[in-house]
Amino acid sequence: MAQLSPLLATRWSPHAFDPIADLTDAEVASLLEAARWAPSADNTQPWRFLLGRRHGEAYKRILTNLTPANQRWAGRASALLLGAHATTGPAGGPLPHAAYDLGQAVAHLTVQATALRLHVRQIAGFDAAGLRADLELPPEVRPHVVVALGRLGDPLSLPEDLRLRELGLRRRRPVADLLLG
Numbered sequence: 001m002a003q004l005s006p007l008l009a010t011r012w013s014p015h016a017f018d019p020i021a022d023l024t025d026a027e028v029a030s031l032l033e034a035a036r037w038a039p040s041a042d043n044t045q046p047w048r049f050l051l052g053r054r055h056g057e058a059y060k061r062i063l064t065n066l067t068p069a070n071q072r073w074a075g076r077a078s079a080l081l082l083g084a085h086a087t088t089g090p091a092g093g094p095l096p097h098a099a100y101d102l103g104q105a106v107a108h109l110t111v112q113a114t115a116l117r118l119h120v121r122q123i124a125g126f127d128a129a130g131l132r133a134d135l136e137l138p139p140e141v142r143p144h145v146v147v148a149l150g151r152l153g154d155p156l157s158l159p160e161d162l163r164l165r166e167l168g169l170r171r172r173r174p175v176a177d178l179l180l181g
Contacts, residue, residue: 011114013121015162016153019076022054023149027116028079030053031149034112040101046086047098048141053079061134062146070146073162074114074123078150081109081133084143102144113149121148161168 039047044179052059062080063071083106085098110120123146155166
């Protein structure tokens, strides 16, 4: 296997979060700063975030809009971060690469989280219309991902199906499977 930075090699997406650990203001600022410096098409920086900390109203609203399968573990995360992107630019034109740019910002946030010994799990299973209404998002902002953030918890506290996934070996497809042609 090719040499990887330890930040990439040790990154993984747990379901088990410590249900009593909180993120510090400095950690949150560092994560958002990492996202801010991600590259974007024409430097449009179309990503928008809404952070909900455990016990806060935004957290509750984000959590209730996750699928039931995700709610059963995500409620232990220290924070839930809605990742969204603008659909139009400052001049009113479309932003065709906004979702890709948001992905770059979340990837930067994820690597920074690993550097801070925090963990991230990205969630696609949620009710976008419900989030839009419950969080009163502007019409030009599209919810795209929810990110669970926190410190690693006890995998034995998870339901059996998730515990087995959590404790299993990490697997990745070989590079040859990812190449076209």
